[in-house]
Amino acid sequence: xxxxxxxxxxxxxxxxxxxxxxxxxxxxxxxxxxxxxxxxxxxxxxxxxxxxxxxxxxxxxxxxxxxxxxxxxxxxxxxxxxxxxxxxxxxxxxxxxx
Amino acid sequence: xxxxxxxxxxxxxxxxxxxxxxxxxxxxxxxxxxxxxxxxxxxxxxxxxxxxxxxxxxxxxxxxxxxxxxxxxxxxxxxxxxxxxxxxxxxxxxxxxxxxxxxxxxxxxxxxxxxxxxxxxxxxxxxxxxxxxxxxxxxxxxxxxxxxxxxxxxxxxxxxxxxxxxxxxxxxxxxxxxxxxxxxxxxxxxxxxxxxxxxxxxxxxxxxxxxxxxxxxxxxxxxxxxxxxxxxxxxxxxxxxxxxxxxxxxxxx
Numbered sequence: 001x002x003x004x005x006x007x008x009x010x011x012x013x014x015x016x017x018x019x020x021x022x023x024x025x026x027x028x029x030x031x032x033x034x035x036x037x038x039x040x041x042x043x044x045x046x047x048x049x050x051x052x053x054x055x056x057x058x059x060x061x062x063x064x065x066x067x068x069x070x071x072x073x074x075x076x077x078x079x080x081x082x083x084x085x086x087x088x089x090x091x092x093x094x095x096x097x098x
Numbered sequence: 099x100x101x102x103x104x105x106x107x108x109x110x111x112x113x114x115x116x117x118x119x120x121x122x123x124x125x126x127x128x129x130x131x132x133x134x135x136x137x138x139x140x141x142x143x144x145x146x147x148x149x150x151x152x153x154x155x156x157x158x159x160x161x162x163x164x165x166x167x168x169x170x171x172x173x174x175x176x177x178x179x180x181x182x183x184x185x186x187x188x189x190x191x192x193x194x195x196x197x198x199x200x201x202x203x204x205x206x207x208x209x210x211x212x213x214x215x216x217x218x219x220x221x222x223x224x225x226x227x228x229x230x231x232x233x234x235x236x237x238x239x240x241x242x243x244x245x246x247x248x249x250x251x252x253x254x255x256x257x258x259x260x261x262x263x264x265x266x267x268x269x270x271x272x273x274x275x276x277x278x279x280x281x282x283x284x285x286x287x288x289x290x291x292x293x294x295x296x297x298x299x300x301x302x303x304x305x306x307x308x309x310x311x312x313x314x315x316x317x318x319x320x321x322x323x324x325x326x327x328x329x330x331x332x333x334x335x336x337x338x339x340x341x342x343x344x345x346x347x348x349x350x351x
């Protein structure tokens with residue numbers, strides 16, 4: 001949308017665009033760091049925890065890009081549901097290896 | 099192929115990839131630019147047409163409700179698949195698992211974990227219910243609410259009460275709830291067809307106050323059904339995976 005057409009909505013929570021940009025860049029860097037951490041973690045159980053933290057970071061990323069609905073989905077699926085399923089699967093696979 | 103040749107093959111491939119990638123990046127619209135008309139149109143008309151202040155939910159459960167039916171049945175099929183595969187394995191290995199369990203010394207759950215899980219279970223249940231029933235007024239919806247609802251049940255397991263988990267979510271009832279959730283969504287759509295409207299037309303009264311819980315007609319109803327389906331499906335998948343772990347824990351005590 002053409003920025004000139006958008007009427008600025010000012011709320012008590014409104015921050016300056018510069019601050020918002022800084023926040024977005026910070027979170028983007030954190031997400032990149034989190035993804036790297038997931039790849040570099042070699043112990044699978046720890047990797048699942050790292051993946052959960054990465055899911056949390058992604059959720060914050062979506063929030064800073066004004067997508068609260070995707071934030072909620074990512075929180076539930078990326079930070080909770082997926083790690084639980086992976087941990088349970090790991091427990092199952094390990095038992096069979098013994 | 100020598101190491102040197104491999105390196106050159108890799109570098110050639112990387113150069114090609116980088117060239118196409120940069121070319122593609124150069125063609126992207128500017129950061130934050132939105133060229134399509136649909137989002138703007140929906141933003142302007144959604145509130146008047148559906149009485150839902152959660153416009154994302156209005157899009158999910160009304161404007162593109164047919165897409166969402168498909169998505170919901172993906173999860174339904176996934177849960178059915180997991181149940182089928184794991185049931186087969188369980189039957190095959192049940193005796194072996196029992197024998198193994200006698201030799202396994204599972205560490206007991208720490209008191210801190212039990213306490214935290216017990217304290218969180220109630221509020222999480224309420225939060226899940228809130229998310230699933232407030233799609234029309236907030237960026238939540240049945241998908242998120244359903245997973246949060248299921249998390250409350252998993253917290254009960256974490257608190258060490260696996261027998262309680264079994265008692266509050268017996269497989270028969272969870273199966274039935276999942277079927278009601280999945281079928282309910284489809285049935286709302288078919289009900290519209292029965293009234294001579296298009297599939298999934300929003301045929302219920304929209305309410306008078308935009309954003310009230312009672313507003314938005316079928317949007318709230320469908321979100322509720324999706325919440326049931328997702329919650330039950332997730333509980334089913336997790337308890338299928340837990341089944342053997344529960345057996346082991348129980349016998350090693």
